[in-house]
Amino acid sequence: MLDFGLTQEQEEIRRLARKFADHELAPRAPYYDKTGEFPWEHFKKMAELGFTGMMLPPEHGGLGADTLTHAIVIEEIARGSAVMAVMLEVHNTLACESINRFGTLEQKKKYLPKLASGEYLGAFALTEPNSGSDASGMCTTAVLQGDSYVLNGSKCFITSGGQAHLYLVMARTNKEAGTKGISAFLVEKGTPGFSFGQPEEKMGLTASHTTDLILDDCRIPRENLVGREGEGFKMALTVLDGGRLGIGAQAVGITQAAFEAAVKYSRERVQFGQPIANFQAIQWMLAEMSTDLDAARMLLYHAAWLKDQGRPMTTEAARAKLFASTMAVKHTAKAVQIHGGYGYIKEYNVERFMREAKATEIYEGTSEIQKLVIARNILK
Numbered sequence: 001m002l003d004f005g006l007t008q009e010q011e012e013i014r015r016l017a018r019k020f021a022d023h024e025l026a027p028r029a030p031y032y033d034k035t036g037e038f039p040w041e042h043f044k045k046m047a048e049l050g051f052t053g054m055m056l057p058p059e060h061g062g063l064g065a066d067t068l069t070h071a072i073v074i075e076e077i078a079r080g081s082a083v084m085a086v087m088l089e090v091h092n093t094l095a096c097e098s099i100n101r102f103g104t105l106e107q108k109k110k111y112l113p114k115l116a117s118g119e120y121l122g123a124f125a126l127t128e129p130n131s132g133s134d135a136s137g138m139c140t141t142a143v144l145q146g147d148s149y150v151l152n153g154s155k156c157f158i159t160s161g162g163q164a165h166l167y168l169v170m171a172r173t174n175k176e177a178g179t180k181g182i183s184a185f186l187v188e189k190g191t192p193g194f195s196f197g198q199p200e201e202k203m204g205l206t207a208s209h210t211t212d213l214i215l216d217d218c219r220i221p222r223e224n225l226v227g228r229e230g231e232g233f234k235m236a237l238t239v240l241d242g243g244r245l246g247i248g249a250q251a252v253g254i255t256q257a258a259f260e261a262a263v264k265y266s267r268e269r270v271q272f273g274q275p276i277a278n279f280q281a282i283q284w285m286l287a288e289m290s291t292d293l294d295a296a297r298m299l300l301y302h303a304a305w306l307k308d309q310g311r312p313m314t315t316e317a318a319r320a321k322l323f324a325s326t327m328a329v330k331h332t333a334k335a336v337q338i339h340g341g342y343g344y345i346k347e348y349n350v351e352r353f354m355r356e357a358k359a360t361e362i363y364e365g366t367s368e369i370q371k372l373v374i375a376r377n378i379l380k
Helices: 008-035 040-048 067-080 084-104 105-117 231-270 280-308 314-344 351-359 367-379
Strands: 122-125 141-145 148-159 164-172 182-188 192-197 210-221
Touching: 008 040, 008 067, 008 351, 067 084, 067 231, 067 280, 084 105, 084 122, 084 148, 084 164, 084 231, 105 164, 105 231, 122 148, 122 314, 141 192, 148 164, 148 182, 148 192, 164 210, 164 231, 182 210, 182 231, 231 280, 231 314, 231 351, 280 314, 314 351, 314 367
Parallel strands: 122 164
Antiparallel strands: 141 148, 141 164, 148 210, 164 182, 192 210
């Protein structure tokens, strides 16, 4: 049975993450948004708090935390900085989780302690210019030559591209086998033949660098194959379920920050001789925001709980991400509306929240893909 109460340890971690977000991240978020500077300082501080290896086992330097605890931390981090939340989410759920679940013992010993300590930042490379939502249509190839694989192709929209130290790259090892011809490889930054495009100029999350990856006769050791040949696509789908929970948590955190800003402003802003919080139109918007926030959080917690129980949660993860991201876009816009003209200027954080929320409907599976996943599981 699902227990909606958090453990004492989870509450303590929530308080720790919230204090860090309020005192360290939120004050610097406007600076990072304006400059696009990659936030290494705060990534290192997250590592010191143990957040960069949360779900890894203690023998590899992690905290051994469960999925629900991780979702709680991502939400709190996103309240302070959506940029730091997406960096941490990709690092933990896509990079670390892939190696921990599917890697060899040698790969785990070599990379997981570095990822857990924050010495390495991890990234995940699946999307290509001609195969976005249709990841099975990728063209990047990996050819075995002696004791090495030679990779050729390109990836796009890679979170932390050019900054991360270790990339889990999906490439085709068998052109005739469809999705069963896709394999996963670990590629370190600095490997000859491995380069990066310039960071994309995005509408939000500017300090989270998003770049192309270029693989030009990139030669890596045979032992950098993760799992067996042909298992890469299945592996990607597995870890993306967890990743969708992370993005759902990010969406909840962004919306929570927007909600708190809207409540604060509505109490302070006086019009017609009284705070606008006294007006029914404002009250109704706040009531809807509060209700949807709790609904999104419960969908998220339920899916995380299922994962921690070892039960299927693909549909539940898709529902959580779909609802949370849709809610985030809707209600960050409402927060701007409550602020009126002030909401449209950068002095107030709500315009940034609105820009950042939009990404949650797109990355790690668009809202349309989530609907396909949900419908297929209903109809099968």
